[in-house]
Amino acid sequence: MIAVEVHRPQTAAHALELQGVSRHFGGLVAVRDVWLALEPGERRAIIGPNGAGKTTLFNVITGELRPTTGTIRFFGRDVTRLPPHHRIRLGLARTYQTPLIFPRLSVADNLYLAIRGVQPWRLSLRRPRAQDPERVEVERLAEQVGLRHALHALAAALSHGEQRQLELGMALASRPKLLLLDEPAAGLSPGEREQLSALLLALEPTMTVLLIEHDMDVAFQVAQRVTVLHEGRVIAEGTPGEIARNATVQQIYLGGTQ
Amino acid sequence: MRKLWLVGALVLLCFATFPLWGSAYFVGRIVTPALCLGVIALSLSLLAGYGGMVSLAQMTLAGLAGYGYGYLTSTLGQPWWIGVLGGLTVATLAALAFGLIAVRSTGIYFLMITVALGMVVYALANQNRSIFGGHTGILGIRAPELFGHSLGERTLFYYFCLTIGLVTYGFVRYLAGTPFGLALQALRDNPRRLSTLGYNVALHRVTAFTVAGFLAGIGGLLLVWYNGAISPTTIDLTRLINILVIAVIGGLAYAEGAFLGALVFVLVTNFASSFTQRFNTLIGLTFLAIVLFSPEGLSGIVLRLWSLLRRTLLARLAPSRHAGF
Numbered sequence: 380m381i382a383v384e385v386h387r388p389q390t391a392a393h394a395l396e397l398q399g400v401s402r403h404f405g406g407l408v409a410v411r412d413v414w415l416a417l418e419p420g421e422r423r424a425i426i427g428p429n430g431a432g433k434t435t436l437f438n439v440i441t442g443e444l445r446p447t448t449g450t451i452r453f454f455g456r457d458v459t460r461l462p463p464h465h466r467i468r469l470g471l472a473r474t475y476q477t478p479l480i481f482p483r484l485s486v487a488d489n490l491y492l493a494i495r496g497v498q499p500w501r502l503s504l505r506r507p508r509a510q511d512p513e514r515v516e517v518e519r520l521a522e523q524v525g526l527r528h529a530l531h532a533l534a535a536a537l538s539h540g541e542q543r544q545l546e547l548g549m550a551l552a553s554r555p556k557l558l559l560l561d562e563p564a565a566g567l568s569p570g571e572r573e574q575l576s577a578l579l580l581a582l583e584p585t586m587t588v589l590l591i592e593h594d595m596d597v598a599f600q601v602a603q604r605v606t607v608l609h610e611g612r613v614i615a616e617g618t619p620g621e622i623a624r625n626a627t628v629q630q631i632y633l634g635g636t637q
Numbered sequence: 638m639r640k641l642w643l644v645g646a647l648v649l650l651c652f653a654t655f656p657l658w659g660s661a662y663f664v665g666r667i668v669t670p671a672l673c674l675g676v677i678a679l680s681l682s683l684l685a686g687y688g689g690m691v692s693l694a695q696m697t698l699a700g701l702a703g704y705g706y707g708y709l710t711s712t713l714g715q716p717w718w719i720g721v722l723g724g725l726t727v728a729t730l731a732a733l734a735f736g737l738i739a740v741r742s743t744g745i746y747f748l749m750i751t752v753a754l755g756m757v758v759y760a761l762a763n764q765n766r767s768i769f770g771g772h773t774g775i776l777g778i779r780a781p782e783l784f785g786h787s788l789g790e791r792t793l794f795y796y797f798c799l800t801i802g803l804v805t806y807g808f809v810r811y812l813a814g815t816p817f818g819l820a821l822q823a824l825r826d827n828p829r830r831l832s833t834l835g836y837n838v839a840l841h842r843v844t845a846f847t848v849a850g851f852l853a854g855i856g857g858l859l860l861v862w863y864n865g866a867i868s869p870t871t872i873d874l875t876r877l878i879n880i881l882v883i884a885v886i887g888g889l890a891y892a893e894g895a896f897l898g899a900l901v902f903v904l905v906t907n908f909a910s911s912f913t914q915r916f917n918t919l920i921g922l923t924f925l926a927i928v929l930f931s932p933e934g935l936s937g938i939v940l941r942l943w944s945l946l947r948r949t950l951l952a953r954l955a956p957s958r959h960a961g962f
């Protein structure tokens with residue numbers, strides 16, 4: 380319960396800093412003493428076999444799960460105890476492994492809600508009008524993620540790939556400072572994967588991106604640095620090249636047991 | 638779908654001219670109480686259809702508005718407008734309190750907590766004599782008088798209920814397209830996602846519950862003016878469940894369904910009692926049939942019949958290209 384306050388003013392420079400973060404589920408330790416620091420504008424990939432604790436780590440970063448121990452700093456600010464909606468309003472956004480969208484609302488309304496979520500008066504009783512800046516922004520976002528044609532379709536009617544595009548659009552809608560992407564390429568066709576990489580590479584350079592990815596092509600293309608998670612622990616960190624040559628990583632990925 | 642407007646206008650015309658051609662019994666004893674119950678059921682449609690929160694406390698909140706009005710006007714002798722303000726305030730504040738207690742749970746647990754809260758108020762009303770009037774309740778409650786006319790006059794009251802019904806219906810429909818309403822529907826589909834878009838889900842649930850409590854309060858005032866009295870029987874378990882039955886029969890997901898369900902409910906309870914003593918069984922069977930065969934309620938059936946009719950008509954009108962028969 381007692382988090383030790385480490386006084387390091389220069390931490391303000393980090394977009395995201397995890398200090399000794401662990402998460403236990405009963406006897407199971409899903410995330411074990413993770414230290415991680417992202418520079419603003421950095422593109423970082425987290426890789427690791429199934430069950431390595433990658434998604435749990437994301438849930439802890441967004442606040443959907445409380446860490447059992449450790450401190451989470453967002454641009455220097457301790458957010459360890461903030462609920463998810465507060466962290467989102469500070470400039471954090473995420474996507475999920477299986478797209479979490481609002482199936483019974485239109486694509487436009489899904490995007491609109493994502494834009495309003497970080498604005499004041501998000502529960503306004505005034506109906507949006509066509510000339511509202513948010514409505515214009517909805518169209519721009521739809522264009523950006525390639526859903527312009529489906530703006531008025533129900534989200535449930537989209538294909539899996541399109542649902543992923545929609546979710547990415549919803550994550551970008553808040554113009555986040557830190558974007559968390561949980562396996563954005565999963566279930567996409569090779570063509571869609573290329574589009575995704577292009578989209579990710581075209582993001583504003585100031586945006587910090589942390590992505591979980593199984594697809595090494597996407598991960599190594601987009602990320603400058605890679606962190607390897609195994610059994611909840613960080614076992615390696617480095618440039619894509621270094622990670623590809625790392626013996627331990629090869630052992631884990633090529634099916635060796637330690 | 639555009640033709641549905643025409644249907645809506647026709648239905649509205651029927652209701653607007655109803656006192657001119659309908660019997661006094663139908664105007665006063667069927668459609669008027671159906672409109673009162675419809676407004677209360679509408680508050681449940683808002684909560685359940687949009688927000689995914691099935692509450693059984695809507696009749697309790699309506700009853701509290703009725704008690705508030707009755708206590709202020711009948712017991713304390715205050716003018717009607719104080720009774721109206723007081724009644725609506727009581728219903729809204731009670732809804733806020735209920736909401737704060739209930740919103741952390743969902744689904745069947747939410748339903749059970751709202752039943753429990755409803756039963757607490759029922760027991761309180763039954764036992765407290767100074768305010769609630771105990772088992773007898775509050776008698777001799779009079780509807781407001783405006784410009785020398787009592788709202789209690791049959792035709793005037795009918796039109797008043799119709800107006801309130803239309804206004805509240807319009808409000809709920811309008812709400813669906815606002816950021817508040819959109820977020821409410823999003824919350825129904827995926828509360829976790831809504832919170833990672835920056836929305837405070839618990840706050841939104843409480844707010845929606847409070848707004849629905851205000852609506853239920855409006856319906857409660859209509860009902861207490863219709864009955865002229867209020868007693869614990871008005872808010873007993875059967876009456877609480879009746880509101881859910883009405884909303885489900887009409888179609889939980891449709892604001893129109895609240896009024897359609899209320900009309901069917903009042904018709905069945907009134908006419909079934911003339912040929913059977915088991916009208917509760919009949920209501921129960923109707924409810925079961927709807928849940929089993931059309932989960933979208935009568936509104937769903939009407940919509941399906943409408944599209945069927947349209948297709949048949951279009952097929953008839955379009956020149957047949959098949960020469961087979």
